[in-house]
Amino acid sequence: MHPPNARRSAGFTLIEVLIAVAIxxxxxxxxxxxxxxxxxxxxxxxxxxxxxxxxGEMERCYTAYYSYKEECLKTKASPERVYTTIKLVEKGLFVVGCGIRPLSWARI
Known part of the structure; x- marks a missing residue:
């Protein structure tokens, strides 16, 4: 039996929990x-x-045919599929698109 004035320490105090949450x-x-x-x-x-x-694909195409052709582009998306659209817009101008950002342009 526990003496009536003895204090039990079972669990954490409110201050200890608040400090842990703050950290x-x-x-x-x-x-x-x-x-x-x-x-x-x-x-x-x-x-x-x-x-x-x-x-690189388009440069190989240009080396073979002396022009940039849409059908030479085999890559249609980024490797991890973050950007779901890679396409040739005009000679030397690619577009990369995804659902969350505006289109980014890159010249080769």
Whole structure:
């Protein structure tokens, strides 16, 4: 039996829980912007890889036929499918499109 004036310590106090929540909040506030920047850089790298692949295909086409032809373009999307549209708009001008951003233009 417990003496009537003895105090039981079972669990955490409210202050301890609040401090733990505050620390987790601070860590999340630091980590989230870095994570979103990382995701943005990876999307840009994916679009760049798709454009470089398409540009290489079109240069091989120009080497073979001395003109840029739409049918030579085999790459229709970026490698990770972040950008779902890669197409030749006019000679030497590609367009890359996705559902969340405006179209980006790149000249070769």
């Amino acid at each position: 987790i909040g601070i860590l999340a506030a630091i980590a989230y912007p870095r994570y979103t920047a990382y995701v943005e850089r990876s999307r840009l790298a994916d679009g760049h890889a798709g454009l470089m692949q398409a540009a």
